Amino acid sequence: MFDFSIVTNWIHQLLTSLMPEGLAIFLECVVIGVCIILMYAVLAIILIYMERKICAFFQCRLGPMRVGKWGLLQVPCDVIKMLTKEIIDLKFSDRFLYNLAPFMVIIASFLTFACLPVNKGLEVLDFNVGAFFLLATSSIGVVGILLAGWSSNNKFSLIGSMRSGAQIVSYELSCGLSILTMVVLMGTMQFSEIVEGQADSWFIFKGHIPALIAFIIYLIAGNAETNRGPFDLPEAESELTAGYHTEYSGMGFGFFYLAEYLNLFIVASVAATIFLGGWMPLHIAGLDGFNAMMDYIPGFIWFFGKAFFVVFLLMWIKWTFPRLRIDQILNLEWKYLVPISMVNLILMVLIVVFKLHF
DSSP, X not given: OOOTHHHHHHHHHHHHHHSOHHXXXXXXXXXXXXXXXXXXXXXXXXXXXXXXXXXXHHTTOXXXXXXXXXXXXXXXXXXXXXXXXXXXXXXXXXXXXXXXXXXXXXXXXXXHHTTOOXXXXXXXXXXXXXXXXXXXXXXXXXXXXXXXXXXXXXXXXXHHHHHHHHHHHHHXXXXXXXXXXXXXXXXXXXXXXXXXXXXXXXXXXXXXXXXXXXXHHHHHHHHHHTTOTTSOGGGXXXXXXXXXXXXXXXXXXXXXXXXXXXHHHHHHHHHHHHHXXXXXXXXXXXXXXXXXXXXXXXXXXXXXXXXXXXXHHHHHHHTTSOOOOHHHHHHIIIIIIHHHHHHHHHHHHHHHHTTOOO
16 A cells, blocks of 8 residues: 655655755745645545436436536536625625625634545544544534524524524434434544554444444434534525525525535545544455455545545435434434444443453
8 A cells, every 4th residue: 555655754854955944844834735725626526416416316317517518517617606606795794694604604614624544644633532533523613504594684594693603513313313322333433554454344234233333323423513414404496495594696606516415525534544444455354365366456536436435325315215203313413323322332342341342
């Protein structure tokens, strides 16, 4: 497995030999930021096109077909249209908070996105409390959603933002407990060590039934945290026109739209990293030839393959189940997922204490 830290260390040494170390670090930060923004934009385009095609497949339609081959240019055309749309200045809104809200959502998404280990030696933030940092930064987005609803001076937007706040804060609990269940099995919160610990077998296989339960609960809670169907009440068109971003136009709306899809990818990537080995290839004990063949596949291919597999599962959920009511959503979390997650966490602790895991 190729280690990208060899390349990054070489680049750092080259830059420090040509300029002061502080300037070299600043230049590296700028380049990394630009790379994250580019990856962010490319992934958003891929996910939007993927959503439209998968939605069409489940509804026996074709999806975008006219603009470009197989409709591939439809999403870039939509992006250009959104960039050229007028940003409407609301008369009775809190302008500062109104303009700040989309950036809060995007910043939360960027910080969380930077935690993902794409390949060995290819991660931006690799803290020893990485899982805790990811949960903390992902929670910032709900502040932007609440600000959007409050500052728009629109009752429908306010109701949508309050629904979203209640939903996201609630489902963060079961999502965090699912991740904590796997942290107990891992013995570390650092994502690079989490992936390295799955060299012999992925944690979804190592952790027996509790790992599988945690994976299912994480998928449900992750879908709810990203405000996607059947948990998309914050922007229920039949009731709230468009929910918390009703009064946004142009790129103000575009930021919320992009953040939803990238949060979907982040949820899928965290699931792939924690449960499915991240960039680690599939290894089966005793099959040395098979394992050696799997090692030839680059780590980032494994990572993106697993992440997009989980994205497909989440889209499958969205286009299969009908939208729930707000009371049903909160009952599902507080009466079922939280108690199950807590019992599941205790089971995982017992498995680790008595060394029953593989």
